[in-house]
Amino acid sequence: MNNAAYSNLGTKVGMTQIFDTDGSAIPVTVVKAGPCMVTQTKSLSTDGYNSIQIGYYETSFKALNKPLLGHLKKVNAPAFKHLREYKTELDSKFETGQIISADLFSVGQMVNVTGNSIGKGFSSTQKRHNFAMGPLTHGSKNHRAPGSIGAGTTPGRVIPGKKMPGQLGAQKTTVKNLKIIDIQIDQNLILLKGSIPGKRGNLISIKPSN
Template sequence: MQGLIGKKLGMTQIFDAKGRRIAVTVIEAGPCVVVQRKTREKDGYEAVQLGFGDRKERLVNKAALARFKKINVSPKRHLKEFAIDAGEEVKEGDVVTGAIFVGVSHVDIAGVTKGKGFQGVVRRHRMAGGPITHGGHSKRRIGAIGQRARPGNVAKDHHMPGHMGHVNVTAQNLELVEVREEGKLILVRGAIPGPTGAVVFVMKALKKKVKAA
């Protein structure tokens, strides 16, 4: 199985065998339930749909509720498909934990970044801003955004003030430091997208790092 759904619990630090301090993010790895099994014969590809986090029955439509009752599990709040290897024995109702990452060195983590609201160009795009002294009145303003007659319009995708954050981001090739408590927790080196408590998708790294010769 290529991944699962988890929850970001926050950051802490651990020490390796040489006494070096490592900043890690702690992720609650599931437990996820296999809600649906996709097969090559029926669906054209091999995958599983995982469910994470319980939801009240009254908030689930009848079609989805019937599917959960069919496999005898409570309704799940978050659903996500993950690819599996051909011939991998997985059936509906199985529980998936972080134990699938034992022996894995790097992972990709997808999530929604922290929302920062409406921001100016200095914070949103790291622009320098205008002069601060000598009577300057444009300390944090954008400055010129185009020409006059030609082309006579603002270029497409020009850096402007606007909404910042709260976008889908995938952090690739993060080092998986440790799997703890029989797969309930996984520790990843460095930071990952989203605030504490955010739902994230943890997957085995797609692009392998190659050391320079």
């Protein structure tokens, strides 16, 4: 089965710990994986590549615009807040309307989780890039200043890409090779060893590790 067969959208529930047979505590992140619905399929002959589009998290039809409403009503799908597309192999068996849930994963499997990291606002170079502090005594007024950012008259401008203060966090982040410790199929819950990006309620994408 190809990678997209296991790909799923979910929500971060929170972190806790469980105990193995030896009594050791294992930190885990609880993820609600699906259920998701296949809302569209694409093929190499008609679209130039093979993929599926899945929808997750039902909402009100009033929250969607008319093009999206027409797209979902065409396949008799509910109002999904999130839509994502995943590429598939040539032998994909997915069909429009198919439900994808947590039972496609297995205990012990390694997965990659992608989501937006927690936003930390406008941050200094010390917090954002781990710059060193300036002298704190002897009348120094250069405690947290970034220092020189240019090369003088030539070229007479700041070179793009300099490490400077700015927005920290709130970026697309992927944590790889997380082990599935347990699966509760009746509630679509997956317990992953370790932490994943974002805060509670954050939308995440789960894919198998290659």
